[in-house]
Amino acid sequence: MLTVNGDRDEVERQLAGGELACPSCGGVLGGWGNARLRPVRTAGGPDAEVVPRRSRCRQCGGTHVLLPAWCLLRRADAAAVIGAALEAAAGGDGHRKIAGVAGRAASTVRGWLRRFAGRAEEVRVFFTVLLARTGPDPVMPAGAAGPVAAAVSAIAGAAVAVAARWPHVGEVPVWTAASAASGGLLLAPGWPGGGATRADPLRPAGAPRDGVPVISLTGGGAPGGHEQG
DSSP states (O other): OEEEOSOHHHHHHHHHTTOOBOTTTOOBEEEEEEOOOEEEBOTTSOOEEEOOEEEEETTTOOEEEEEETTSOTTOSBOHHHHHHHHHHHHTTOOHHHHHHHHTOOHHHHHHHHHHHHTTHHHHHHHHHHHHHHHOSSOOOOOOOSSHHHHHHHHHHHHHHHHHHHOGGGOOOOHHHHHHHHTTTOTTSTTOSSSSOSOSOOOOOTTSOOSSSOOSOOTTOSSTTSSOOO
């Protein structure tokens, strides 16, 4: 699985132009049909219906689902919906209050928060390293009250660094950047730390492969062209 731009036409252009790299071997990906339709709940609007593109590597033959960067793997809610819950938790809100604001089941929100809290320090380190490698003059996140707040702060800082490094990309929604950086695995078992995600996950298409990013995020936000939640 590989996170890609949220604009289907842009993904088709990238596939046709050989701009998407295989996460397994680095070879060129080509189109290979479509995955199944999946509904994704957004904030304050109707569900989005997503049919992810499938791809096949011309070098190793491996196949990969191309998941829009505003989604997270095996999550029914958009990354920004879950991200808003994490931001609220970082600010001290409990899961029941967050669930009420988001219009989601308390048990669902509790699951998000528990999964994130259990890896908060690893997430903070991952995004702090990404920030340091990406920013031309990185500003490290200020100290935060607790591991969840520190991890959320590091995620926000990395998104700002990406926008500063490649201004032509425009503003990258924070939770789109977080999903892209984690390969859609932000709340998936085993991440970060298993090698399932490349260390350089945010480079815009066409940018030099200089050890910093890997996918295009232009226009890659949630439906409607802005960050949901």
